[in-house]
Amino acid sequence: MNKILIASPGRSSPTTSMIIDEAKKVFNVMHVPVDRINLIVETGSVSCEYNRQDLTKVDYFLPKIDAPRREYGYQVVKAFDMIDVPKPYRAETVLVAHDKFLTTELLARHNIAVPKTYLFKTGEHAEDLVEMINFPVMVKLKGGSGGKGVMYVSDANAMKSILKSMEVLKQQVLIQEFVDNPGEDIRVLVVGDEIAGAYKRVAKEGEKRANIKVGGSGVRYTPSKEIEEMSLNIAKIMDTRIIAVDILESKEGPVVLEVNINPGIRGMTEATDINIAKRIIDYIETQVKK
Numbered sequence: 001m002n003k004i005l006i007a008s009p010g011r012s013s014p015t016t017s018m019i020i021d022e023a024k025k026v027f028n029v030m031h032v033p034v035d036r037i038n039l040i041v042e043t044g045s046v047s048c049e050y051n052r053q054d055l056t057k058v059d060y061f062l063p064k065i066d067a068p069r070r071e072y073g074y075q076v077v078k079a080f081d082m083i084d085v086p087k088p089y090r091a092e093t094v095l096v097a098h099d100k101f102l103t104t105e106l107l108a109r110h111n112i113a114v115p116k117t118y119l120f121k122t123g124e125h126a127e128d129l130v131e132m133i134n135f136p137v138m139v140k141l142k143g144g145s146g147g148k149g150v151m152y153v154s155d156a157n158a159m160k161s162i163l164k165s166m167e168v169l170k171q172q173v174l175i176q177e178f179v180d181n182p183g184e185d186i187r188v189l190v191v192g193d194e195i196a197g198a199y200k201r202v203a204k205e206g207e208k209r210a211n212i213k214v215g216g217s218g219v220r221y222t223p224s225k226e227i228e229e230m231s232l233n234i235a236k237i238m239d240t241r242i243i244a245v246d247i248l249e250s251k252e253g254p255v256v257l258e259v260n261i262n263p264g265i266r267g268m269t270e271a272t273d274i275n276i277a278k279r280i281i282d283y284i285e286t287q288v289k290k
Contacts, residue, residue, distance in 0.1 A: 002027055002288050005055055005085075007034040007076065008064035014266045015277075016064055022277040023062075026285055030058065034065060035072050039079050046082045056080075059288045061087040063094075064262050070098040086287050089240035089261060097238060097261040100140060100174050110237050112230065113255045115176040127163060129175075130156050136178040141171060152178070179248045179255050186247045186254075188223055188231040189268060189276065192286070195231065196279040198223045199271040218271035227254050234259060241287075242280060 004023055008016045010033040023029045032050045040047045048055040061080050065073030078091035089097075096102045101119045108114050115138075120129055139162060141149035153159050166173065183203035189196045200221040223231070231245045234256065244263035247254045265276040 002059040003030065003057070004028070004060045004062060004284065004288075005030045005032070005058040006062045006064065007032050007037060009034065009066050009069060010036070013064075013264070015264045018265060018269070018277040019062070019064075019280060022275070022281045023284075026281060027060075030055065034063065034069055034076055037076050039075060046079050048076065048079050056083050056085065058085060060284050061085045062284065063087060063089075065094050065098070066262055067098045070094060088242040089238075093238055093240050093261060097240070097243075097259060100258065101172075103238075103259055104174075104176075106237060107234065107256055107259075110233075112234060112237070113253060115179055115255060115257070117177075118175040119172060120175075121172050127160055130159050130163070133159070133175060134177055135159070138176045138178055140174040140176065176257075179250050179257075181248045181250065184249075185257060186221055186223065186227065186249065187263075187268065188227060188245045188247065189263060189265070190231050190235040190241075190243050190245065191279050192241055192283045193232065195223065195228055196283075197268050197272050197274045197276055198227075199268050201267070218267045220272045224254075230254060230256070241283070 004027040006016065006020060006023065006029060008031070016031075020029055020031055032055065036050060037055065038049045040049065063073060063077050065077070074091050074094045077087070077089070077094055080087055081091050096106060101117065104114050104117045118129060118133065133156070135156060136152060136154045137159070139151045139153050139159075151162065153162060185201050186198060187201060188198045198221045199218045202217050202219065227247060230247070234245050235241070235243050238259060238261070240261050242261065244260040246257045246259070248257055268274070269276045
């Protein structure tokens with residue numbers, strides 16, 4: 001039986017558990033915490049170990065890297081780049097995909113519609129930027145995920161108050177002009193060269209974020225040809241074979257809010273009745289057989 005290595009944050013998430021359960025049907029599964037993988041570099045070689053086990057003798061590597069483990073996850077994936085083990089993306093994709101500004105910048109360069117975005121570091125000069133902004137806006141921490149660190153700001157006074165409270169964080173902050181929408185966003189999951197599933201996430205009453213983790217609900221959705229083609233194009237731009245694309249439908253057409261190379265799949269599975277974990281493992285199986 002072929003062997004798959006799955007590296008994820010230490011605490012197993014519902015998504016990781018679903019993927020592992022499906023993988024066990026066709027693979028010998030090794031599941032390890034990504035930040036407990038040891039990397040060893042010698043002249044002419046690189047190796048990866050966990051509990052003195054060699055992790056490089058696998059047929060496929062599925063990294064589940066989250067934003068807090070971005071830097072170490074990059075090093076781990078880079079090691080697997082060097083030993084040429086099949087996987088859904090290269091190390092550079094980790095750095096870009098877990099940086100909201102780099103992602104927005106890359107997509108904009110490829111003429112993908114994105115919200116007008118500002119990046120700055122909190123501090124005294126940040127208030128000068130407020131005068132340039134068209135409100136309302138969404139304020140995001142540059143490396144946040146799952147709807148965390150996202151705020152809706154309606155006017156300049158509220159923005160200045162938030163900036164003062166955030167000065168202590170000394171973090172880079174992303175401001176995106178608000179895309180007028182009835183509180184819905186679309187998540188499209190690309191696996192390989194296909195759309196594996198899509199659903200619409202509806203924000204709970206009074207909430208501007210539609211993310212399931214902050215109380216949104218999901219319903220099955222059939223994407224338009226335009227949204228399908230946009231999502232497949234974004235997968236190529238981001239250089240990954242597995243990616244979720246979050247889209248808002250505006251008056252001017254679809255606008256991409258974010259992408260996620262480590263997407264949760266429980267919400268989509270429940271909303272669509274599609275076995276998303278199986279779709280992912282079926283794709284991986286085709287890659288191993290090549």
